[in-house]
Amino acid sequence: MPDRLPTGTSPARTGGLPDREQLRAFIENAPGRIGKREISRQFGLGPEHRRPLREMLRDMALDGTLAPAGARRFRVSDRLPESAVVQVTGTDADGDPIARPVQWDGEGSSPVVFMHPELRGRPALAPGERVVARLRRVGPGRYEGRTLRRLTDAPVQIVGLFHRLDESDPALAAPARFRPAGRLTPADRRAKAEWSIPAGEDDDAPDNEVVIAEPLPQAGPGLHPARIIQRLGPQGDARTISMVAVAMLGIPHLFPTEALAQARAARGVAPDGRTDLRDVPLVTIDGADARDFDDAIYAEPDGEGFRITVAIADVAWYVRPGSALDREARLRGNSVYFPDRVIPMLPEELSNGWCSLRPNEDRGCLFIDMRVAANGVVSDARPGRGIMRSAARLTYEQVQAARDGAPDTTMQSLPDGLLDSLFGAWSCLSRARAERGTLDLDLPERQVHLNDHGQIETIRPRIRLDSHRLVEEFMIAANVAAAHYLERRHVPCLYRIHAPPAPERLETLRRALEMMGLSLPPVGRLRATDLDRVLRQVSDTDQAGLVNELVLRAQNQAEYSPDPVGHFGLSLSAYAHFTSPIRRYADLLTHRALLVAAGLEPGPAPDHETLEETGQAITRTERRAAQAERDTLERYAATWLETRVGSVMEAHISSLSRFGIFVVLDATGTSALLPMSALPEDQWHHDEKTQTLSGRNTTMAFRPGQALRVRIEETCAIRGTVLLALPDAPPPRWKRRA
Template sequence: MQKIILKLFQENPSEKFTRHEIAKLLNLSMAQNKKLDNDLESLVKEAKLLLDTDNCYAFRDEKRILKGKLKLHNQGFGFFIPDDTNKKDTFIPSRQLNYAMDNDEVLVESYRNKKDGRFEGRVIEIVNRGTSRIVGQVNKSGKHFFIQPIEKGFPFEIYIPIKKLNNAKHDDMVAVTIIQYPGQDITAMGEVSQIFGQESNSKVLTQAILFKHDIKSEFSAAIQKELKSVPEEIEDTLPADRIDLRHLPIITIDGITAKDFDDAVCVVKKGKSYILYVSIADVSEYVKIGTELDTEAQRRGTSTYLPGECIPMLPEKLSNNLCSLVPHEPRYTLTAEIHYNLNFEFTKASFYRSFIKSKKRATYEEVQGYFDGLGHDSFDKPIRDSLDIMKTLSERLIKQAFDRGSLDFDLPESELVYDSNGRITTIQKSQRFFSHRLIEVFMIAANEAVAQLFRINNLPLMNRIHENPDPFKMGVFTDTLNNLGFKIQNLKQFNQVFNRIEGHALESFLKIFFLRSLKQAQYSIKNTGHYGLGLKDYAHYTSPIRRYPDLTVHRQLISLIQASGKNQITYKKADIKSKPKKFNKKLCYKEQEIEQLAKHCSERERETIDAEREVIKIKKAQFVERFLGKSFHGLITRIGKQGMGIELEPYFVEGFLSLTNLKNDYFYFDDKNFILVGKRTKQRFKIGDHITVIVDKVDVLEGDIVLAIKGTDNHQNKRHGKRNDKRNEKRQDDSKKNKKYYKGKSRSKSKKQKNKRNK
C-alpha cells in the first residue's frame, strides 16, 4: 500500500494531507485503514514523506530541500538563509518552524503558498543547534520556575528545575544554558549560568542584551600581555616603506564625542588636477594575523556604539591612541590619492602606505560653521583653502551620485542627552550638516576606488554588496506611491520622488517603507555591485579601527602593493572598462578565506546592529516611564492594521496607539491611502495629523510604549511589572489544572499569548 500512498503524493507534490484526508482520497478499506498509520510512519522514517508540526504529510522532494541557517524574527516567523549563496532566502511561517530556534542549522523544503503564489519553506530537520544560551527573566509559577526569553519571537518558555536555578530569584535577568531542547512532548529545559540582576536596573538590561549578542567589553589577559610589546608612541621619523604626507593640510572631521579617528582628508589643486587625499589609520601595522589581538578583533567583527558608551573592536591603546589619527602626532596610514580634472571628473587613483600628521581635530559643527561664513579663525589658511576645494568637489560628487541613481536621503536619528549623573534629560533629533555628507562622499570615493583596483586586477576582495531589491516588494512600494499621488514608472525615478516629498507629512513614513523593501547590505567575495549607492564596485576600506572587513581589505591592498615591487600602485580611468588583468602573485588572503570571513563579518554586523537598537529602545522606554499618565501632543508618523505610531512632542520618541485603545468607534485600515476610518463616526486619522494622547503603559523589558486617547476609560497607568503578575496568575491556574506538564510535555506559547506579547 506504500506505493499507492507515494503515488498520491507524487501526483500532488506541492500538497499537504492529514491522515484522514489520505484515507479519504485513497478510499481505503477498513483493513487498509488500520495499516495506514504504520505505512505512513515507515515512509517518514525512509525519508520519502515529511510530517510537519500540523500533523500533515507532504512529499519529500530532494530537489526542493536545502541546507542552511535559520534566523528568527521578533514576530515569531523566520527566514532561511541557504548555504548555497546562489539561492534566495526563504520565508518560514511560525507554524513550519518544527521546534527550530534562532541560528539553527536546518534542512528546509520550499513550497508555493496557495494564497499569493510566493515560495515559503518548512523546517524538515534540525541538523545542528545554533543556540546554546538564552537570556531572559526568571518567573515563578507556583513552585516552578521558567525563563521568559527577552526575544519577542522566541516561541518557548524554558523550564528551570529548582536545582538548576543557582541562586537566581524571581524577576532576575539571567543567562541560561539549554540542557534539553524542545520537541514534540519535550519541554525546553535549562540551567542558570549567569545572573545579571533585577530588570529595573538600566545597566542590568544593557548587560543582558550584550551577552545575548555575544558582545564583550573586556579584553583577555593574553591580549593585555600582547599589548605590552606595542610601543607607547610613534617616533617622528619617516619609515623607508612609506610616503611622507606630513606637509599636507590634512585634518580629521568627526563628531564632538568621537575618540577613534580612522580617517583624515584634504584636497589640493596641482596643475590641472584636484587631488583628494583620504588617509586611513594603518591598523595592520599593529594587529598581525594569527595574534590574540587579531583573533579577538575578528571574533567581535565591529565596534558597538551604545548611548554614551563604545565597546571597541580593538583595545583603547590602539583604538584611541596609536591607531587614532590625533592631531600633531605622527601616524602610520594607508592613503588613497584620487585625482580629478578641472571639471571634477575622475582621472586616476593611487594607493600607498603613508606617514602623516593631522593638522587639526575638527568637528562637523566647526566645519559647517566655516562653510556658513562663521569661525574662520578656527582654521589656518592652508586648511581653509583645502576646505574650500573640498566643498566644491563634494558638491560635484553628490550630484554625480544623484545622477547615477544613488539613493540620496537621510532619516533623522535620535540622540539621547545625559546629565552629569548619567540620567537621560531629553531625547532629540540628531543634527545633520552638509559637512557630514562631505565626509561620506569622500569615504565612498575611496571605497569605490579600492574595489575598482581589485576588479581591474582580477583579484579576490571582501566586497560590500547590496543586491537589487525583490521585484514583488518594489511593486508593492510603487503601487503605494501611485495610490498616494506620487506617480512613478520605474526604479530610477525614486530620487526624484524623494525630492518631491521632502517636507511632506508622508516623507519619513515613505522613506522607512522604502528602506524596509530593500535587501540588507552584506559582505561577499562576489562583486555584484551596490544597489543603494548605484555603484558597480564597492568595498569597506575607511574604518579599520572599528570594522574588521576594512582591516582585511587593508591587508589585501598592502600585499598587492608589495607584490607589485613598487611603493604604490595606480590605475587610470581607461582601466576601469578594460578587460581584467592577470595578476599571478599570491596575496594575503585566498578566496575561500575571504568567503568565510565575509559570512562571519556579515553575521557579527547584524548582531551588533540588533544590540544597538535594542538598548536604545529600552533606554527610550525608561525615559518615557517617568511620564506615565501624562498627556502629550503627538504627531502620527505611521499607520497600519494594528494602530498608529505617534511621536511624542517635544521628544523624538515614538509610542504606539493600538486600535483596541480607540474605544469610541470601530476603525478600519484603508491600505491604499494609509488612513484609519471610523465605521460609525467616519472620523479619520492620517499620517501627519496631530493628536493628544496619554502614556498608558510602559514595558521597559520589551521597550514598548503604549498610548491611549485622553478621556477614554482604557488608560490605567500600568507599570510593566503588572504584566508579569497577570502572567504568573495564569500560570498558577494552569499548573493546578495539569501538574503532569512539568514531567515532559512541551510548553510552546499559544497563538493568543504570542499575539498579546507582540502588540
C-alpha cells in the first residue's frame, strides 16, 4: 500500500488530522486500496488521532463520499496497481493471452488484461497460468500486461469435462504417438480454449467425466496438453455438480486428523455454572431438510410487550481459541450449502451432534434474554451461559400451518399461547423495523430438489412465509443486542457492516428508475427507507422483479470489520452476527467476546489488528461460498435445461448490453443470454441512457423488465451457461454459419 501521494498531488504531511477534502483527495489520487494505516503515514498522525480519524471515515462512508474496498479499506478509483498477479483465462483472435486480476475489489466485473507475447525462447502463457504482470491502462476496464515473473510454486489445476475422441475427430488422423485420448472443456466460462489430454494421461476416465487436470509441458503446436489427476464423477449425475465449485474455488472439504479427533472427543456439558433453561419451552424452527439446529426461541407476554429469549448452541465451549478445530474453522470461515450436500465449518460430530439443539436432549447454549415493548423497542438485554432442552424441532411450514389454523400433533403438544406469543413479539419487532425504514428486497431464492438417484426433479423459487420473517426478526434483535452489549462494555468484536451505496451507483439507479416513472430523492439525502418505498410501490406489479434487481446492483456488499460503520440495509448503527456459530466463524468470535464481557470467561479479547485481519479473511470466504452456491445453481439449471433444448419458456429481460440481452427464465429463475446473433438481422442500437435496444429497420425494441417468450437453443452444463433464441425466428446467425 502506498504511504505517500503520487507526484503532482497536493495534501502534504501536516502532522495533524486532515479535513474531509484533504482526506478525499488523498484516497482519490493514491493507487490501490487505502486504510487508516496509509492515511496515518501520509498525514503524520499519532495515537491521539485514531478515534477522530475513525469517526471521520465512518461519517464519509455513511454519507456516500467514500466507497468500501474490503474491511477498513476505502477507495474512490477502480484503477489496478502498476503490477499485480493475473491469471490467464483464454486467448484473443490473434492467439495472444487474455488475463484477469486474481484479486478484484472494484465495482462490476474485473478488468481485462491483454498480455504481450512472451519473449523468444520462453513458452507461451497457458490458460490457467498465473503471473506477476506490469500493467498499463489503455481504456475503461482494459489493460496491457507484460510478464514480470511466472508463479510456479503450485501447479495450476483445470476443472472441466473430459470428452473421449470419437471416430469423426480429425485428431485421430495424427500419428499414434501424437494421438490424444481426448479433450477437456474447462468449467470456467471465461476460459476460451480447450485442453488436449494425451494418451496415457487420461486416468482411464470415461467420456463425459468431470475431472481435475494439471498442465503438461507443450512440445509443439496445437492445444495445450494436460494430465487428469482426479475424477469427480459423471456429468449426468447431479451430485457431481457441487464438487465442480468446490474444486475450482479451492474450498476445504476434508478435516485434518487432529480437528476430527477433538470433535470426536467432545461430550455434553454439565449444568454447574450455567443458567438452567431446561424448563423453558424453547423451540427450533428450521427448513424441513435442515440437519443442524443452532438457534432456539421463546416468548411470553410481559405487560404490553413480550419477554423473549434467543438461545444459541454453545460452540465456544467446544472450539477453543488456537485449537485445531479453531484453526480449521477460521480457514473455512463458514459452511457452504449445496442442493446435495453441505461443506460444514465444523465436523459433523459437533455441527450435527453436540452443537445441534436436538429436541429433548440437554445442550449447552449462550442466550440473550430481552424485553420487547409494544412499539418494538428492545431493552434490558442480558446475555448468559445456559443449559437447555429444546421442546420441539419445528419446520417453517409446520409453524405457518398452525398459524393459519391447521396445527399438527407436534404443534398441539406445545404449551398454550406459545405460538401467539412468538407471533405477537414478531409483530412488535416488525413495527420497529418499519419505523426505522429498512431495505427489504424481495428476490426469489431458487430451490433445487433432487431425487434419491441424484437427478433433478424441480427447480422453483423458495416460498417466503411469515414464519421465516418471525425467525429472522428474532435473530436480528439478538444480533443487535449482542453488538450494543459489547459496545457498552468496550469489548472489541467483529461487526457486520453494510456501507451505503456509492453516489455514482445511486445516481445510475435514480436515472434508471426515472425511466420507469419512479422517483428517488437526490443522492445526498437518500436513505434506505426511500429505496424501500420504491420497492413497495412496485410490489405485485410486472416491474417488481426488475426494480428489486436494480436496487440490489446499487448496493455495496456487506462485510466484517472491527469498526462499527453501521448497516445501511437494516438501518442500524451497530450490528454483529451472534446467532449461527455452527456455520459462521464471525458468530463464534461474538460468543467469545460476550463471554469475556459478561465475566463468564477470562480475557483478554482479541486486539483490533487481529480482528481486522480475521474480518478480511472471513469476508473473502463468505464471498467465495456465495460464488460457489451461485455458480452451482447455474450449473444445476443448465443441466436441467439440457433435456429441454427446443422448448419455449416465459422470461423477462434483466439487462441489456452491446453483445446481447440477459434474461431470467420465469420458471426457474435461471439467468440466460439471448445473443445479438439470435436477433433478426438489423442494425441494432444500444442506448445506455434510456436502457433500450432498438432496431433501425424494424419496430422491435427491448428494455429491462420486458416480458419475452424464448426458446432454449443451447446449454453447457459444465459451465452453467444457457443460450436462447426467439421462437418462430430464423436460426441464429451463429447456427447458420455452422
